[in-house]
Amino acid sequence: MANKIKFSDKELMLKFQNGDELAYNELVNRYKNKLLNFIYRYFGSKDDAEDILQETFIKLYYKKDYYKPISEFSTWIYTIAANLSKTELRKRKRRKTSQLSEMGVENKEFDIRYEDDTDLEINTEYNEHEINKAIQDLETPFRTAFILRDIQELSYEEISKITEVPLGTIKSRINRARIQLQGKLKEIYKNRS
Amino acid sequence: MNCYTFKDRVSDYLEKKLSIYDKKSFEKQLKACLCCSEIYSGVKSLIFSSKKLNKVSVSSDFNKNLFVKIKKTKNPNQVKFYNKNFFGYKPKYIFGSFVSSLMILFIILNLFDNKNSEVINIQPKNENNILKNNQPLPVFSNQSVIDSIVDSTQKNNIKNNFLNSKGQTVDYTP
Numbered sequence: 415m416a417n418k419i420k421f422s423d424k425e426l427m428l429k430f431q432n433g434d435e436l437a438y439n440e441l442v443n444r445y446k447n448k449l450l451n452f453i454y455r456y457f458g459s460k461d462d463a464e465d466i467l468q469e470t471f472i473k474l475y476y477k478k479d480y481y482k483p484i485s486e487f488s489t490w491i492y493t494i495a496a497n498l499s500k501t502e503l504r505k506r507k508r509r510k511t512s513q514l515s516e517m518g519v520e521n522k523e524f525d526i527r528y529e530d531d532t533d534l535e536i537n538t539e540y541n542e543h544e545i546n547k548a549i550q551d552l553e554t555p556f557r558t559a560f561i562l563r564d565i566q567e568l569s570y571e572e573i574s575k576i577t578e579v580p581l582g583t584i585k586s587r588i589n590r591a592r593i594q595l596q597g598k599l600k601e602i603y604k605n606r607s
Numbered sequence: 608m609n610c611y612t613f614k615d616r617v618s619d620y621l622e623k624k625l626s627i628y629d630k631k632s633f634e635k636q637l638k639a640c641l642c643c644s645e646i647y648s649g650v651k652s653l654i655f656s657s658k659k660l661n662k663v664s665v666s667s668d669f670n671k672n673l674f675v676k677i678k679k680t681k682n683p684n685q686v687k688f689y690n691k692n693f694f695g696y697k698p699k700y701i702f703g704s705f706v707s708s709l710m711i712l713f714i715i716l717n718l719f720d721n722k723n724s725e726v727i728n729i730q731p732k733n734e735n736n737i738l739k740n741n742q743p744l745p746v747f748s749n750q751s752v753i754d755s756i757v758d759s760t761q762k763n764n765i766k767n768n769f770l771n772s773k774g775q776t777v778d779y780t781p
């Protein structure tokens with residue numbers, strides 16, 4: 415069996431910059447699921463996340479020449495995905511605000527669903543649906559920092575590079591996001607009881 | 608340590624980044640305050656649960672759809688020739704700066720070119736010139752009359768060359 419040479423992300427990107435489309439395909443395969451999970455936490459919908467993911471890879475395809483090998487490829491691609499997600503969120507927020515202002519009070523839909531049977535103890539595992547809901551309620555900078563750290567399990571340094579925010583700010587954002595999230599989750603569980 | 612500091616340091620404690628001293632005071636506060644202990648257990652559970660969230664994966668035809676879309680999409684961000692970088696400069700900027708430098712050069716050359724410009728050559732009338740030309744010089748008796756008639760420039764040129772009533776050249780410079 416022939417040994418398959420494993421190229422680094424940077425090498426693949428350089429090959430792709432020189433016109434090798436197989437290298438692009440390999441990069442897509444390497445990052446599609448990681449990025450999907452990252453984007454999914456922004457929107458809570460797989461279909462929406464796939465659309466943004468597709469856009470991310472299309473941007474990678476056409477903007478390949480903008481990549482400089484001095485930076486990590488993973489940081490670069492995460493930055494693209496994060497920026498596209500933020501832009502989409504902003505668009506939706508605008509749309510939502512205009513729709514809400516058009517609706518009457520009686521027509522407003524409140525999408526808060528609770529599971530029927532739950533363990534109310536605070537130090538048990540939180541329900542996935544609740545966590546996703548609470549994450550989506552966070553402000554975008556806190557959400558990005560939390561997802562990258564606690565779900566994607568990236569280092570503080572990588573997160574700082576992706577978000578282009580100083581390391582100290584990132585640490586504080588992650589801590590604040592965690593405090594806010596646990597507060598929200600605690601409230602949800604308390605209300606249920 | 609108070610509750611505010613405790614909140615600020617929860618993550619550092621969970622990631623084992625506190626100094627021994629801070630760790631001890633953190634643990635002291637954790638035992639002493641019920642509210643802080645709830646926050647601590649809440650954050651700990653959250654981190655634990657987040658790591659165990661279900662992973663989603665792309666649909667089976669994701670790659671196929673992606674390549675179809677890439678083929679359909681004409682490069683919207685294609686870098687045009689005039690936007691490309693050549694040794695750190697863009698052609699449109701090189702052209703622009705070349706033209707503006709030429710214009711500046713042209714303006715400077717025109718400003719300092721003496722051949723075509725009309726320069727009024729004013730020669731100061733000194734005593735020798737006046738005497739050579741044998742022109743009659745005005746006669747004034749005092750400085751105030753002179754000052755009221757001639758402006759400062761003219762004054763500079765001729766005030767040294769007036770004749771007094773006896774026909775002698777007198778320097779009226781104050």
